[in-house]
Amino acid sequence: MSQTITGADILIQALEREGVEVVFGVPGGAILKAYDSIFDSGIRHVLARHEQGAGHMASGYAHATGTTGVAFATSGPGATNLITPLADAYMDSIPVVAITAQVASASIGLDAFQEAHTWGISMPVTKHNYLVTDTSEISSTVHEAFHIAATGRPGPVLVDITKDALAGSIAWSGPSEIHLPGYKPSVKGHPKQVNAAIDMILASERPVLYAGGGIIRSEASEELRTFAEQQHLPVVTTLMARGAIPDSHELTLGMPGMHGSYTASTSMQKADLLIAVGARFDDRVTGDPQFFAPDARIIHVDVDPAEIGKIRTPDIPIVGDAKSVLTQLIDSGATALAHRPLPDRTPWFDQLAAWQRDYPLTYDQDPDGPIQQQYVIDELAKHSPPGTIVVAGVGQHQMWASQFWGFEEPKTWINSGGLGTMGYAVPAAIGAQQGRPDTMVLAIDGDGCFQMTFQELITAAVEGIPVKIAVMNNANLGMVRQWQRLFYNERYAGSELSATNPDVVMLAEAMGCAGFRAEHPDDVVPTIEKGLAVDDRPVVMEFVCDPDAMVFPMIKAGGSNDVIIMGPEDL
Amino acid sequence: MQHVISVTVENKPGVLARIASMFARRDFNIHSLAVGPTEDPTRSRITMVVDGPEMEQIVKQLYKLVHTIKVVEHTPGEAIEREIMLVRVNADTLRRGEILEAANIFEAKAVDVGASTITFEVVGEPARLADFLEIMRTYGIVAQVKSGRIALAKDIKSPARKQKKTA
């Protein structure tokens, strides 16, 4: 029996086979055939108002669910609008598959209407990408794309499909096998290296477990915690790993790096051993690598061999997936501990406790002064149900959210770490909420970031995706202002949003959301209570905040992590 | 320090663009590059001469590309290395004989003769090409083009090698 099927139907069936429930996108000429097929399918399409929004929605969805997010865009401008979210997902190792349409294959290279060289443009910001010009290759390509996006070190994969490949019909012989002879990510660590790591850990007096986003991606939180407890290791969680181990756990030191806690950063500087798992020695963590953790030997566990030795040469490299290697470490550790004691690390833990006591993260909320963002975050945390997913933009509010929110579970903190993409929060929160409908999703956004993607509020309202958004209105590009104040003689070039930012409450209402505003510290709690009580619409809560507040602790970009500015008095 | 590497890749469209893009993005330097089919039609082999101290990262980043199957860094002396070069040399009638004699020593073939120039084709180990250029420089080089190096690891089982080892 010979059946024929269009490329567009093959595409949608291939997505269904991958378990895709929702795609985020914007249609257009070249991709219309695929939209025509999705119309009859079981897959939900969320119409974003901008392809950047669609891309971040796919990424927020992937973050929150641990599965692969999918974005659709048409050729030319549709595809180029997806580049920022792809670059973002690439830096943070988020599994996203982007399906873009391309002009008909006969028109490629002729500067056809809405032609862009999407394959070439997206190459450096994707883990892998494809141009499909043949209907018969759609099925296997989609299958490969999902495989590559989600395995090994996850990342975005783009599949660009020509209009004629989507429209063409072929005799259908069912899905084909994938064939990737050059793609074989390691999973298990080398047992010899694992045992050597345990030996090194058991000889260490001042170890620190340096947990990165890889823990979240490989769902290794349980293993991380078990291992830390077994080996009695204090744990720092990077910006991408917040929530990998509960902040309330006694071994947790918080976030290290540029705006990390004093104890987390200093513990690494004074450590005799760093056990990095799923972390990549990012410059926001290390400062100048030359001065980073000078006395520490390094055990580096990563699924991506290229991360190992990229910044710092480890004493023990272990290539493997965080979850598998941690399991191996736990087993090897248990065997070793059966006939060897843990070293006495009391002096180290005493020292850490002293730093935590002497250099806590604090803020002052003057009852009559301007609102401090830390206070808002504190109150939001107190009023939000456990397990609330927090999504941030990029800037001061992001750093304060990471510092002051107590994260107790993995996948409850979603932010743009590697690329630092303003405009991330609103669409990523929508994607996260779509993926986790029973969990409260709260975006904490800056007024600058908010104005980059707030058009997606209407998407949330129309699609019935009830996110909560707190906009920290400090009338400035706050983080830029902070740098200008500290390093550019208070010359605030281009960083002032006008004092009459758009009226966020009116804007929310115009977009079908509920809007509330707090202008005085006394308004903060009532505003939060009102905002969190709404459950039939998305909610935007605006907090008019202190424009002059600065984020501390701070380590200068490219500086030594030994020099931590704790507040204005240290400047 | 220059390193010679052979990269076996899937013979897919755009593989070279991926490698070039990765080198540009990672700020690695390619000194020369030659691409061609292999004994297996589904594979291409790329021979690259790369500069710089970051060999470990270069190899790892090459492996990270989905289409890369194998990367071999050749140890000097353990690979057969060849390059082809065309050189056009100033050769007035007075010095022609002299030049042709020198070319003879290098087994350089005169492939084009003009009114005042001779163009040679030289095939061989990169060092030999360099030596030939050095000699020809005294006469004046008008134009020069090189193919980029190709390399193949020596067959460890070859009798010549065995003899060498026991000797």
Ligand SMILES: Cc1ncc(C[n+]2csc(CCOP(=O)(O)OP(=O)(O)O)c2C)c(N)n1
């Ligand atoms: C797309 C993009 N453009 C520019 C920047 C540079 N940048 C980093 S933080 C920041 C200010 C963010 O302002 P706002 O959203 O108001 O947050 P705040 O720092 O005030 O909390 C800017 C402009 C960026 N990270 N991303």
